[in-house]
Amino acid sequence: MVFPQLKQKIVLVIGGAQGIGAAVRRTFLSESAVVIDADRQYKDTFSQTSANAYQCFLDICEEASVLRLRDELVKRQLVPDVLIHVAGISIMDDFLASQTEDFDRVFAVNTRGAYLVLRTFTAEMKQVKKAGRVVVIASQAGKNPYRGMTAYVASKHAVIGLTKNLALEVAADGIQVNAVCPGIIETEMKQRERVDGAKLRGLTVAEIEAEDASQVPLRRTGTPQDVANVVLFLASPLASYLTGQAINVTGGMTMHG
Numbered sequence: 001m002v003f004p005q006l007k008q009k010i011v012l013v014i015g016g017a018q019g020i021g022a023a024v025r026r027t028f029l030s031e032s033a034v035v036i037d038a039d040r041q042y043k044d045t046f047s048q049t050s051a052n053a054y055q056c057f058l059d060i061c062e063e064a065s066v067l068r069l070r071d072e073l074v075k076r077q078l079v080p081d082v083l084i085h086v087a088g089i090s091i092m093d094d095f096l097a098s099q100t101e102d103f104d105r106v107f108a109v110n111t112r113g114a115y116l117v118l119r120t121f122t123a124e125m126k127q128v129k130k131a132g133r134v135v136v137i138a139s140q141a142g143k144n145p146y147r148g149m150t151a152y153v154a155s156k157h158a159v160i161g162l163t164k165n166l167a168l169e170v171a172a173d174g175i176q177v178n179a180v181c182p183g184i185i186e187t188e189m190k191q192r193e194r195v196d197g198a199k200l201r202g203l204t205v206a207e208i209e210a211e212d213a214s215q216v217p218l219r220r221t222g223t224p225q226d227v228a229n230v231v232l233f234l235a236s237p238l239a240s241y242l243t244g245q246a247i248n249v250t251g252g253m254t255m256h257g
């Protein structure tokens with residue numbers, strides 16, 4: 001345990017079934033927090049998986065699903081102290097040849113989904129007068145353009161906008177809201193992006209892997225735990241004077257604010 005202050009705090013992780021979200025979930029469980037993990041991969045509406053852990057189905061594209069989880073948390077007195085929004089999708093698309101349906105799908109999850117989650121659960125935190133923390137996983141694609149990722153880049157720029165506006169509006173309520181902008185992190189999403197990117201660019205997956213590592217000043221791609229560590233910091237007492245920030249966790253690949 002790094003931060004005893006997080007013991008028994010209620011932490012809601014949106015999208016914790018795999019990848020970065022799973023590392024975040026494990027990190028807060030090892031802080032002895034009460035962790036509720038909501039992801040579209042789970043079957044049950046709400047189930048307890050260990051003394052401190054809950055799992056529940058949530059599809060952030062469906063407002064009714066988000067509101068159902070909110071009602072469940074209120075009923076069980078599990079309104080979060082810390083909300084961590086991780087869920088997202090990516091697709092590879094060439095701007096001029098891209099499809100409107102793909103653009104809509106990415107925005108439905110990454111931007112509209114984030115909006116629904118942030119609005120719904122932060123309102124509940126405010127309602128029960130909980131000073132708390134909100135951490136949103138955006139991306140360095142929320143600050144830079146990337147060839148072949150039009151919809152994703154635009155959706156993540158919007159996520160940083162949502163983060164800043166929410167931070168501004170709830171600061172006086174004692175709720176601090178920050179984004180984390182990961183770089184190249186080894187997850188299933190990244191593996192699939194390499195396969196799709198290789199097809200789009202006429203390269204091999206191995207060539208893209210080598211290119212990825214070569215772009216990072218620290219000379220390696222990131223792990224989900226590299227990101228979870230910064231999320232933990234942002235939820236901790238050490239981040240007492242931070243709000244509305246979008247913090248790069250990129251091994252130096254993105255250096256600007």
Ligand SMILES: NC(=O)c1ccc[n+]([C@@H]2O[C@H](COP(=O)([O-])OP(=O)(O)OC[C@H]3O[C@@H](n4cnc5c(N)ncnc54)[C@H](O)[C@@H]3O)[C@@H](O)[C@H]2O)c1
Nearest residue numbers: 015017018019020040059060087088139182184185187189
């Ligand atoms: N992997 C990277 O290199 C990288 C870099 C920058 C940002 N990110 C961001 O980090 C976050 C996590 O990415 P990851 O690489 O771990 O991806 P991942 O695909 O491994 O995991 C994403 C998780 O989100 C969940 N999810 C997706 N759509 C959902 C929905 N509609 N409702 C509920 N849950 C849903 C999935 O079930 C999954 O568990 C994403 O927002 C992604 O954009 C990833």
